[in-house]
Each structure stands twice: as structure tokens, then as C-alpha cells.
Amino acid sequence: xxxxKDLGIETKxxxxxxxxxxxEPRMIPIIQSTTFKYDSSEKMGExxxxxxxxxxxxxLQNPTCDMVAxxxxxxxxxxxxxxxxxxxxxxxxxxFNIANAGDHVVASSTIYGGSFNLFNVTMRKMGIDFxxxxxxxxxxxxxxxxxxxxxxxxGETIANPALIVFDIERFANAAHKHGVPLIVDNTFATPxxxxxxxxxxDIVTHSTTKYMDGHDATLGGVIVDxxxxxxxxxxxxxxxxxxxxxSYHGVTYATQFGKEGAYITxxxxxxxxxxxxxxxxxxxxxxxxxxxxxxxxxxxxxxxxTKIAKFLEGNDKxxxxxxxxxxxxxxxxxxxKYMPNGTCGVISFGVKGGxxxxxxxxxxxxxxxxxxxxxxxxxxxxxxxxxxxRQMNDEELVAAGVSPDLIRLxxxxxxxxxLLNDVSNALKNI
Ligand SMILES: Cc1ncc(COP(=O)(O)O)c(C=O)c1O
Numbered sequence: 562x563x564x565x566k567d568l569g570i571e572t573k574x575x576x577x578x579x580x581x582x583x584x585e586p587r588m589i590p591i592i593q594s595t596t597f598k599y600d601s602s603e604k605m606g607e608x609x610x611x612x613x614x615x616x617x618x619x620x621l622q623n624p625t626c627d628m629v630a631x632x633x634x635x636x637x638x639x640x641x642x643x644x645x646x647x648x649x650x651x652x653x654x655x656x657f658n659i660a661n662a663g664d665h666v667v668a669s670s671t672i673y674g675g676s677f678n679l680f681n682v683t684m685r686k687m688g689i690d691f692x693x694x695x696x697x698x699x700x701x702x703x704x705x706x707x708x709x710x711x712x713x714x715x716g717e718t719i720a721n722p723a724l725i726v727f728d729i730e731r732f733a734n735a736a737h738k739h740g741v742p743l744i745v746d747n748t749f750a751t752p753x754x755x756x757x758x759x760x761x762x763d764i765v766t767h768s769t770t771k772y773m774d775g776h777d778a779t780l781g782g783v784i785v786d787x788x789x790x791x792x793x794x795x796x797x798x799x800x801x802x803x804x805x806x807x808s809y810h811g812v813t814y815a816t817q818f819g820k821e822g823a824y825i826t827x828x829x830x831x832x833x834x835x836x837x838x839x840x841x842x843x844x845x846x847x848x849x850x851x852x853x854x855x856x857x858x859x860x861x862x863x864x865x866x867t868k869i870a871k872f873l874e875g876n877d878k879x880x881x882x883x884x885x886x887x888x889x890x891x892x893x894x895x896x897x898k899y900m901p902n903g904t905c906g907v908i909s910f911g912v913k914g915g916x917x918x919x920x921x922x923x924x925x926x927x928x929x930x931x932x933x934x935x936x937x938x939x940x941x942x943x944x945x946x947x948x949x950x951r952q953m954n955d956e957e958l959v960a961a962g963v964s965p966d967l968i969r970l971x972x973x974x975x976x977x978x979x980l981l982n983d984v985s986n987a988l989k990n991i
Pocket of ligand 1: 650652673749767781782
């Protein structure tokens with residue numbers, strides 16, 4: 562058989578990360594153990610010194626989690642990966658692994674609200690400064706956002722909920738010009754539809770809670786390293802990777818593990834050791850089940866969402882539709898470049914009649930469930946003005962980029978006609 566890296570994504574989703582030997586279980590084993598036993602202190606000492614690889618405590622590493630992380634690394638075309646307990650933990654650690662108090666990060670202004678709060682409030686309290694830039698800003702504006710202490714650039718492949726497609730190549734070039742990596746949250750596109758590493762991105766994060774799991778079953782996150790960023794070439798910017806870590810036996814990650822392994826090794830043995838926001842082995846097992854069918858599900862999400870977006874576009878109760886897979890959408894051409902097989906299943910649209918009409922639409926839905934969640938096998942729907950953003954008046958909503966009539970529809974993999982009927986009836990009865 563060819564090497565796994567040369568196989569198609571459908572094959573990788575099933576086979577990467579674990580290949581059982583003679584007589585071993587076909588499914589990845591759930592190693593639900595906090596602890597691993599050794600015959601001598603000397604043998605265990607080699608693990609602590611990072612001279613041998615193995616397991617000693619599941620807060621740092623667990624075999625089940627590592628198998629699933631290795632699968633996701635293969636899907637993204639990276640060198641290694643680390644699972645985390647949530648997408649939020651992945652976003653935080655991806656940045657905190659290379660930025661300390663006194664450092665600065667350039668981030669796209671249209672990112673998931675939870676990431677925005679994490680950066681703008683919590684990480685600022687930790688002394689890390691952020692400059693938010695419009696993802697479609699001019700070259701001059703982007704250039705002006707960098708400071709001598711900038712350590713990373715961050716964006717989202719398809720922004721949640723604005724559905725803006727991030728120009729990965731442009732932001733990667735800008736980041737590299739300043740000697741820092743580009744980190745991209747690839748949650749909405751998944752590696753099935755977009756490979757940020759092909760366009761110069763250095764590190765990818767995911768909320769695996771979304772399409773990767775896909776079944777409302779497990780919360781989780783992952784960080785994947787492309788293994789391409791040369792930390793040592795910018796050693797003065799990244800002392801955490803390029804000088805000895807006194808908290809871990811004086812190891813210099815970039816020297817001992819090279820470009821391919823330094824970043825994830827540090828995140829694992831230093832940050833995961835100290836923060837402990839691990840994914841449990843049983844959750845990793847369930848995530849793996851989700852990953853096995855990810856390519857089939859993504860294709861159906863795109864197919865169904867395209868049908869619904871086209872239907873909405875032609876409906877006289879609808880005032881506007883935003884779906885980057887729709888011809889005529891502002892981001893259609895950019896989406897074709899980065900995601901030639903389709904974007905995702907999330908659409909946003911507005912109904913004539915504003916907030917009250919949108920509330921009626923929501924109440925009329927039978928199949929689409931009202932949930933704050935997105936990117937699930939089942940269709941879910943959210944009207945921010947009457948739920949997540951209900952404390953805001955119409956003016957405040959507009960300022961926050963969420964119009965009072967905005968409905969976010971995360972199209973699932975149900976029968977397309979059933980979904981069309983549901984949406985059509987809900988609109989008729991407004
Ligand atoms: C794009 C994106 N990134 C990160 C997160 C955070 O992930 P989690 O909820 O798994 O912590 C979310 C959650 O909705 C998200 O949509």
C-alpha cells in the first residue's frame with residue numbers, strides 16, 4: 562500500500578493514526594487510564610527527560626488521544642498535533658505557546674465571538690496585546706498592525722458567524738515578512754474542504770466539537786503544526802522554543818525536536834502539564850468515529866446548504882442571503898480558490914419584517930432545531946437578536962455586525978426536500 566500521506570482524505574479519515582498489528586483490535590482502543598506502570602525508575606526517568614517516548618500520566622499524553630491527534634495531523638498534512646478539551650483551549654494554547662506577557666498578536670476582527678472575548682478580555686488581562694484588523698483591510702492597514710513585539714497572526718478560514726472567507730495566502734505572506742507564524746482556525750471548512758498549510762499557514766486549530774465530531778456528542782479541540790515554521794531563524798522572537806526551558810529539565814525544544822516537533826512538544830510537556838485541559842480518551846474515541854465519516858458528511862452539508870441558499874435567494878419573504886458557496890456572494894471567488902469542493906453548511910439570511918418576523922420563522926420551524934450550536938449533522942438554527950444577543954437593542958446589534966433580522970442556519974445532512982419543506986413552511990407562516 563502507498564504511504565498514508567499519499568492517500569485520499571477519505572482513506573486517511575478511516576486509516577490514519579492507527580494501524581493494528583496481527584490480532585490487535587481494529588478500532589482504536591480506549592486507554593481509559595490516568596497512569597502507566599514502569600519496571601524501574603530509570604526507565605520512567607528517560608521519559609521525563611524526553612529521551613524516550615512513552616506514557617506516564619494522561620494529563621500530558623494518552624495513547625488514544627495521540628492516535629486521534631495523529632489522524633488529524635495527517636488530514637491537515639501537518640507533522641504533529643495535540644488534542645485539547647475544547648476548541649477554546651486549542652485557540653488559547655496555540656497562541657500562548659509562543660506569546661507571553663508583553664507580546665502582541667494581529668488577529669482578524671471577524672472571528673468567533675468566544676475567540677474574540679478570549680483575546681480582547683482574558684488574554685489582555687494576562688498582558689498579551691491584540692490588534693484586530695478587518696480581514697479585507699488594505700495592505701497598508703495590515704502592515705501598520707504589526708509591532709516589533711508581534712508574535713503571531715490569527716484568522717478563521719470561514720468566520721463564524723460572518724461567513725467571511727479569510728485570505729490565507731495574503732495573511733501568511735504578511736506574517737512571514739515579519740518573521741511570525743500564521744495560525745488559522747479551520748473549524749468551519751474542516752481539512753476535507755480546506756488545507757490552510759497549502760497556502761502558507763503554519764499552525765491550524767479546530768473546535769472538534771463542530772463538524773469533526775458532528776453528532777453533538779463530544780466537546781474538543783486540536784492544534785496541528787505544519788512543521789514548516791523555522792523557529793530558530795527567528796530565535797530572539799521565540800525564546801520559549803529556542804532557549805532552555807528550566808521548568809522542563811533545561812530542554813531547548815527547537816534544537817531537540819526541530820521544526821517538525823518543537824511547537825507541539827512544548828505545548829504538550831509545558832502548557833498541558835500546567836493547564837491540564839486535556840481531552841478524555843473516551844471523547845477522543847467518539848471524535849474518531851465522527852472523523853471516519855467526515856468527507857461524506859461535508860459533501861452532503863455543502864450540497865444541502867447550496868440548495869437551501871438558492872431557495873432562500875428566490876423567496877420573496879427573504880431580504881438577503883449570505884453563503885460563500887453562492888455565485889454572486891462577495892467571497893465566492895476566494896472560496897473557490899481555497900475551497901474548490903465547497904465551503905460548509907452554514908448560511909445566514911435575513912427575513913423581511915425584521916426581528917419580529919425572524920422570531921416567527923424560528924417558532925414555525927419543525928425539523929430545524931433551535932440551538933446555539935452549529936456544524937452538526939442535524940440542522941440547527943439561531944436568531945441571535947432573540948437569544949445570544951437579546952440584551953442588545955437594534956442599533957447595538959447593527960454595530961456588532963448582527964442585524965436584528967439575521968438568522969443563522971446550520972444546514973444538516975437530512976433529506977434535502979424535507980429541509981426545503983421545513984424552511985418553506987416556516988417562511989410561509991410568518
Ligand atoms: C470557529 C470556532 N472556533 C472555536 C470555537 C470554540 O470551540 P469550543 O466550543 O469547542 O470550545 C467555536 C465554537 O463555536 C467556533 O465556532
